[in-house]
Amino acid sequence: MAAEASTAEREQTRLFFVRPWVFIRGVPALKFLPPEGPPEIAFAGRSNVGKSSLINALLSQKGLARTSNTPGRTQELNYFVPDGYSGEAGDLPPLAVVDMPGYGYAKAPKEQVDAWTKLVFDYLRGRSTLKRVFVLVDSRHGLKTNDTEVLALLDKAAVSYQIVLTKADKISALAMPKLMDATIEAIRKRPAAYPQVLSTSSEKGAGLDDLRAAIAALAA
Numbered sequence: 001m002a003a004e005a006s007t008a009e010r011e012q013t014r015l016f017f018v019r020p021w022v023f024i025r026g027v028p029a030l031k032f033l034p035p036e037g038p039p040e041i042a043f044a045g046r047s048n049v050g051k052s053s054l055i056n057a058l059l060s061q062k063g064l065a066r067t068s069n070t071p072g073r074t075q076e077l078n079y080f081v082p083d084g085y086s087g088e089a090g091d092l093p094p095l096a097v098v099d100m101p102g103y104g105y106a107k108a109p110k111e112q113v114d115a116w117t118k119l120v121f122d123y124l125r126g127r128s129t130l131k132r133v134f135v136l137v138d139s140r141h142g143l144k145t146n147d148t149e150v151l152a153l154l155d156k157a158a159v160s161y162q163i164v165l166t167k168a169d170k171i172s173a174l175a176m177p178k179l180m181d182a183t184i185e186a187i188r189k190r191p192a193a194y195p196q197v198l199s200t201s202s203e204k205g206a207g208l209d210d211l212r213a214a215i216a217a218l219a220a
């Protein structure tokens with residue numbers, strides 16, 4: 001259960017998310033990253049878990065991040081910032097949100113999968129301004145081996161991460177508490193894991209306010 005937020009905290013969160021956000025840059029390789037400076041948060045997870053959909057739902061902007069039924073939709077590190085900032089040196093936003101290519105998609109050509117995986121892993125372990133990685137896990141599947149590999153990498157690099165169980169509307173109300181308990185147990189001893197696990201549905205809007213509050217707190 002999230003701690004009760006004060007009225008001031010709730011107002012800060014609302015103001016943060018009420019403004020429009022814009023796409024500023026797609027990064028196909030690390031040398032194209034924007035200058036390091038503002039705090040960044042990233043959405044990582046297996047292909048098709050709902051990373052781009054969750055960003056759109058959080059920012060209340062359908063179509064901002066491109067989504068698809070077909071895994072492998074997001075192919076670059078896509079940067080989103082509040083409107084009015086270019087993200088260039090001297091015009092840095094209070095926070096950048098990064099949508100990432102998914103990992104674990106076996107059907108794309110091998111060179112492409114290898115390139116995405118390298119990009120994702122290099123970014124996750126090497127970006128000093130990365131405040132937290134939200135590792136999204138499909139509620140129907142739970143943590144898989146390649147998720148655990150990513151968690152191990154983040155533990156090793158000491159990058160804070162938080163698990164978000166996505167597509168909560170796809171499992172029964174009875175199954176969710178069990179999955180939640182199993183997930184909390186699975187991360188209990190992981191050094192860089194944030195102990196609170198969130199569940200969301202981009203489709204139904206569930207869990208979004210808790211995630212927004214977590215993000216606004218990271219930008220403060």
Ligand SMILES: Nc1nc2c(ncn2[C@@H]2O[C@H](COP(=O)(O)OP(=O)(O)OP(=O)(O)O)[C@@H](O)[C@H]2O)c(=O)[nH]1
Nearest residue numbers: 048049050051052053067068072073074102202203
């Ligand atoms: N029922 C339901 N479907 C969802 C939800 N979130 C995403 N989806 C669907 O899942 C599919 C994948 O969503 P995306 O947001 O494109 O997933 P992604 O993780 O960004 O995928 P890649 O960029 O390919 O790695 C789309 O068909 C979405 O409509 C949700 O909360 N509930």
Ligand SMILES: [Mg+2]
Nearest residue numbers: 051052073074
């Ligand atoms: Mg995507």
